[in-house]
Amino acid sequence: MSEDADSIPMEYSPILHHLHAGPPSSPSPPPSPSASSSSSSSNHVRNKLFVLCIMLSLWVYMVYCCVGYCATIPTPAVSRSTTTSIITTSIITSISTTITGSEARRGGSLGAPRDLLNDDTEADSRGGGDDWDEGKDMGKDTGKTGLSLNGSDSESQRLPQAIIIGVKKGGTRALLEFLRAHPDIRAVGAEPHFFDRNYHKGLEWYRDLMPKTMEGQLTMEKTPSYYVTKEVPARIYNMSKHTKLIVVVRDPVTRAISDYTQTRSKKPDIPSFESLAFRNATPASGGGGGGGVIDATWSAVQIGMYAKHLERWRRYFPAEQLLFVSGEQLISDPAGEMARVQDFLGLRQEVTDRHFHFDAAKGFPCLKRPEGNSKPHCLGKTKGRTHPNIDAAVVQRLREFYQPYNRKFYQMTGHDFGWD
Template sequence: MPFNAEQIFGQVPVRPMFILLIPISKENSKWRHNPVVANEIPLIQYSTSVRVVSLLESNETDISPKYRLFREQGLHPVRQLPSALVIGVKKGGTRALLEFIRIHPDVRAAGSEVHFFDKNYHRGFQWYRSHMPPTLEGQLTIEKTPSYFITKEAPRRVQMMNPSTKLLVVVRDPVTRNVYADIEIPEEAQETTQNDPLEEYTQITEEAISDYTQAASKKPEMKTFEEMVFINGTVGSIVDTSWGPVKLGLYYKYLTRWLKFFPLSQLLFISGERLILDPAIELKRVQDFLGLKRVVTEKHFYFNTTKGFPCLFKSEGHSAPHCLGKTKGRNHPYVNPVVLQRLRDFFRPFNMRFYQMTGINFGWA
């Protein structure tokens, strides 16, 4: 029996929600004061062959009244292999990106990291599909596993699944990467309500490297950061490139592998710093890249003055305002500024090489 989707939408009442919060807007200078330069080199807006049909006017799940009405009309959601992947980098901001983009009505995302292309590839594509969310025609399926970016076999495996797969890579300064483990705000940031969020961010990033921080919080007897990052454990010695956090920061190396299997036009590089400081700008680029209507805008975010971090008015599975995760409140060990400068000097040529490959100057010092 023919039906009109607009008529179906009209059958579901919309309940207004009144909340007094601080929205992100052009007038909110805190969100515009941003020295992080991610666009000094013009960005190319890539075209896409993904066909998207807008089905919903707001964020809904497959158990919502609107979806039930579709099923009553004989339409049933089906599980599809993802047409877009968030492949990295680890703790660069991938979780925030997924939470932000999944509020788009035409996007459905796997609920957790599936690790198919690195750890579970032997289980086969049917197994992978079974871990995807049900979607209706025109909806886009996306999956996030940050370790894909550094997995040697992942580019070839993804290409075998679908050579047209869209790849999203969130990167941040390799020296201060992971300061907010999994985009969770340290206790220091929560206690400050008066400072500019950018100043708070800069202050904390100068004091911690979170790959080390996470491990040190669990093992107090762990070596000092200097002992971990330098071969002889002293500032005057050579940076230990075999240490995991250092290796992961060599972005150009891993990108080289992906470019052997995918053209640059199928990769979108997102600034992890800008994703925190002005999420609407980065989400605009993401939606364009995926061929989506620009639904996620500044109106979806508000600035939490307690956390110093962007939060959502509403997100998938949450009808009320929602911030990402619960703060762990880990205390960050002090890292000598001389050590940080040594690391910046070490990463600088590799960062420049990455800028040249992507065509983007991320402005890392």
């Protein structure tokens, strides 16, 4: 056979063929046996290095894939050539960030004490709120077993399935804290004000405020201004038409005075209650005893026109998705009202009379552990702000003003709250 035929076996090895390939050159004398042996050894070493590089690349890629698969906490994208030490550092950093974010979201649940009925809405919106058991509260926001560094596929942040939508000065803070004693409820301590003030930030921003929950647990929030904000019903409906809504209501006259009292505690120089409640009041009338017209545009008065606001909600949500809780009953019979709320939410009766201790000196119920002798936790060191003395004639005028709204509200809800 020819010399070309003798060279055919070399072409069966693409790697070796590639290594020997080169530009044409002038003929040279045949290599000596020692040079041929040295070239063969060099090629063998190069082949081994080439295979080793491929195996090392595959190993790094497999390690990265395994780490990414096992970690439930999102990590930044890492190139295939990143070493395992950098991957581990990224995971630890991500875990630290997640925990810090969770604590920040939960920070609103451990703020200043809050009055059961005279809850400070503005302070709540900044992250205020009081809980009766800080340890349990932390467990609630992260799941029954707390936050695990390894995460859990069953834990996630969900949009709320139930919302306490009102009303200001009705007792929403009390209800929220009572509900957070239930093991199947996770609730945001601060008021998100998403549907009235922060709607432009989008649902993902809203979802990110929610605590992590497991399957079967209920996510909740409370923002009392929702009930009186015109745009909110449609916005909540667009999020989920199945959302359950809770409204805590209170005698509208008492509620208005309480609202004014809170404002005056921040702004001592505001005008008198009477001058704000009535338009065209004359000095001789004392602000409203005989003259002047009740100013229904003043927020303290307007909020108590419950029936007017309810008409707007009923355009989007059927009666069975709205529950109205008595602020007065929440103090005199908290276990009874909580039984109604738990039934409405489809939860087992966990928060019962065993959770409440009525403090005769304070005049309102305090939360306690169902078992044990620990001291009851009473919400609000400023509970029971002293209301200003309002002329009896002014109070009577307000009661007459609210009477038709109250009666319509009783009819719409099927419940007589006994305010007249």
